[in-house]
Amino acid sequence: MLSRCSMLPSSSDVQSLQGLSGIRHLAESRRFKAWFLDQFGVLHDGKQPYPGAISTLEKLASNGAKMVIISNSSRRASTTMEKMKHLGFDPSLFVGTITSGELTYQYLKRRDDAWFAALGTSCIHMTWSDRGAISLEGLGLKVVENVVEAEFILAHGTEALGQASGSVRPMKLEDLEQILEQCAAKRIPMVVANPDFVTVEARALRIMPGTLASQYEKLGGEVKWMGKPGKIIYEAAMKMADADASDSIAVGDSLHHDIKGANAVGIQSAFITCGIHASELGLDSFAEVADISRVVALASKYSSCPSYVLPAFTW
Incomplete structure (x- = not known):
């Protein structure tokens, strides 16, 4: 399935869910089977969870969502999950974790890929x-x-x-x-x-x-x-969640990595505006609503197209 805006996005291509119940709307209206969640800029800022992130995960889980953390972290998957636990997140809410660091480790260890075998x-x-x-x-x-x-x-x-x-x-x-x-x-x-x-x-x-x-x-x-926006990490996530592209949605704060990567594998995406692009969008505070025209212009700059735009990962 190709993204409906495989070229450059326009305001009509992107659904703006700018109220703080955007995730709830997606969960109840679309009922995606698999949710692929970025961590930094979506769930936490590296030091503490974002407001409402933990309760949102709990509600998604109770709604039947299979959630996988997909992260460009250079750490192994187990280390990432330990950090999540330390920050107050319940590991049992997730099907698993896939990181760029874990993929790199496995490819270097197995050497069953011709490119890695020649290194x-x-x-x-x-x-x-x-x-x-x-x-x-x-x-x-x-x-x-x-x-x-x-x-x-x-x-x-x-x-x-x-x-x-x-x-x-x-x-x-x-x-x-x-x-x-x-x-x-x-x-x-x-x-x-x-x-x-x-x-x-x-x-x-x-x-x-x-x-x-x-x-x-x-x-x-x-x-x-070894990671987003490459297809490798999304394909691994779909395998882990036992889901195909039509059943999946990726949630992230990076247009270049999270959203562009989702576009490449043909899955829906939700762009969280309070993360790394906040300054570019003129946002000063958490969950501040972004001007949709600025979002579209920025997405065009990065040749990416989010399916949905939300101010934060909140239910």
Whole structure:
């Protein structure tokens, strides 16, 4: 099923559900079997749940919805669910979690995909420091700092460079970009385990690995994007929920990742305006109603088309 606005959207293509009962309307009128939910910018801001998010999940579950968290987080699925639990969310409400980090880990471990099988094992590892480094345990990789020794780049974060000892060396973004220039000259591929460009963190925007990956492509480098807007994560979610495209809806705050990805696999989508695009839409407070003409213009900019527009993930 193709999105009804597969080209550029117009105001007539998008249904604006700007009251705070938008999710309830969708649940009761459309009765989607599977709900694929982004976390940052929809359910929480990285520090605390958004108002009404937990009760909305509970009501969706009681309405028979199968909910799957699909996230461009570079963390494993189990780590993501533990964080959700720590933030006050009940893991039993979800069928499961699929993250870019989990997909990356599984593809690197199995090596049953021809592209991954050809990667080699020596990698430059770009990771986190303040947010906590990503473990590569069980993957049989050799982390190197010298580009000459590297066979590929593994991008989990934007704060540090992994070391052979397992520790990390904090680095500025511009320093990581200089390493990318060296890697591009050697023409080695990159696997990006978090395709997001930015994320919401306590109402501020933080640079994410997708920014590095985009820069690497501009340098002529080859990038394997492991997550939204690629089809791979949506197809995995549909399999997990035992649902097809016509039964599913994706809810997210990123037009480039969440909505464009849903468009690519032909599923309906709900764009939450209080997330990463809030400033671009001129919004100053949570659940503030966006001007639909501005939403349509912004969606056109990102070549995406949401089926529905809501101010927040609230019942």
